[in-house]
Amino acid sequence: MVSITEVAAVAKVSDRTVSRVVHNDKRVTPKTRARVQAAINALGYVPNRGALLMRTNKSGIIGLITDVVSTTPFSTDIIHGIQSAIEESDYSLLTVNTAGDPERTAKSWRELKGHRVDGVLYVTMFQRKLSADEVDPGVPTVIVNCHSEDGANRPAILPEESAGMAEAVSAAVSLGHRKFGYVRLNASLLAAAERERALRATLAEHGLSLPDKWCVSGVEGPLFEDTFVAYDTVKSMLDQADRPSVLFCGNDEIALQAFSAAARLGLRVPEDISLVGFDDFRVVSEVMRPRLATVALPYFQMGQAAVRQIAGLVQDQLEPAPQFIACQFMHRESLSRAP
Amino acid sequence: MVSITEVAAVAKVSDRTVSRVVHNDKRVTPKTRARVQAAINALGYVPNRGALLMRTNKSGIIGLITDVVSTTPFSTDIIHGIQSAIEESDYSLLTVNTAGDPERTAKSWRELKGHRVDGVLYVTMFQRKLSADEVDPGVPTVIVNCHSEDGANRPAILPEESAGMAEAVSAAVSLGHRKFGYVRLNASLLAAAERERALRATLAEHGLSLPDKWCVSGVEGPLFEDTFVAYDTVKSMLDQADRPSVLFCGNDEIALQAFSAAARLGLRVPEDISLVGFDDFRVVSEVMRPRLATVALPYFQMGQAAVRQIAGLVQDQLEPAPQFIACQFMHRESLSRAP
């Protein structure tokens, strides 16, 4: 790899001058600058970040620690948002996966510290409270999709789910729906409680409620080893004369199973029953027919916001505080007029 | 950040000795080693990779260039495989996204060269021929899911699709199916031609064929701006007295639309019609009911193989050659006995 001295030799200037050109220092005559630039292009010189790190103590690297997020299909939009914002900054992205394992988490931090990353994005798949040793206090860090244990005013990026849910419920009500059903997420998920709470609260505002018989489980088993049961529970629920006119689902996969159950019973969506998902996992929501009405998790924006926060934090331009990003209701054909 | 000299001072040895301990050099007495190790732990010392890079010319970083792969839900398994293999090596992973844009591609290479990456994984979303300037000849590179333009014996990782397709067809035939339909992928995809070719070839071996009337488009429009039309084309096809008993689909999303079409017509899968997908995009294939029989793209293994290739290549232990990974047929409930 060609170094700054070789460029200097070719351009017949000192290495310091080459450095000035590279960093757009004004104090270089246009003529020398052109000569140096020509040498840079001719030799294909790219400054060595390792050397830069030693001099300036800046690596130009942001570390990304995920539990499983970067290796599951659900939240690629977070990664996408992060990369899109990274690309506009001058940082590079170093990604590490912990699979939720504490030992690997510790190893990940060491790895990132070895590279002297300027900051870290700590992203979790599910909303949850972080345990104390998950985040290294010595490195500027923004946590994404999770809460710090100490409840401190840590920089964080979180989705705000309840407004989106409220919007969805209101849309259903104004389409004439009065009989609501709900298919629950895994109970150990923070989001599960929050979504059901938001659903019930909004229903109450409309003078409606969720009957127990129409509130069933969509998933069973412990986190990460859970299996979907929505197909069976929904099939039983819908195979009655008295059934809900609209079915809210904890997420879009559950909605797909609910759709399968309706299909099996010969019920048409949305003519016989309306369906609303959560997450806006588009491979399902935009591909199935009818397309799935659902509340979109703002993953892309969360990723972007996370990068902006960490960049601001690293440059001391930002005071650390949690930031909430709104969820939007995506009204699509699976939610229609009540029968 | 604490440096090797501070550790040396605390342990009362020279910095060189600390270095020896860090790198497990034998020539250190157990006693000094223990003292040094204690200092390292106490201070939380992690060697500075930037300094290491300068001395050894090894960054310990593998660059990952993707067009869109790392930001779409379809191929997270490649990333997963890569990360799982990276984790067992001593490399870190620096990820860059080009979105298929030549300018960003050039910028990506410069970024990786700045970090003096030891090797590069160049991964594409769809199988395609690379153009000449996509890969930098100056950096050891393994291309994944794509072919080099010059047809040279470049190190590459590719899926072998035809055997999996043949297996799927044979399974259908032995379940009594004689009337085959096919829903095509975007014609500009290399995989589209290959899959249809493999399907027809295997059918021919069984003395069967694909009637034109049962071979329809699943997708329309140019790549990256295409829309699914499988719901409509399949609905028309199936809304006839004479219809196929099994429908092969170019990918799993198309299969989901085919399923939607069948549901709309009141046809049951698999009793009235069997369905076979391609890709094994599990969020669809394992969640819908019946679960979707499909040919699995071996993305995880491809990712792992890619890392092993690049590691071998960097250490000159491997001669560069393309490597093919087999696709496996996943027999699930959507493919059943012919009616």
Next chain:
DNA sequence: ATGAAAGCGCTAACAC
């Protein structure tokens, strides 16, 4: 078994 000196590529702080 341990240490001292030199140098990797680069820039901050001064010269000039």
Next chain:
DNA sequence: GTGTTAGCGCTTTCAT
């Protein structure tokens, strides 16, 4: 506007 000196953290080479 341009060049010189020194040193960032580390390992290689050579001494001891």
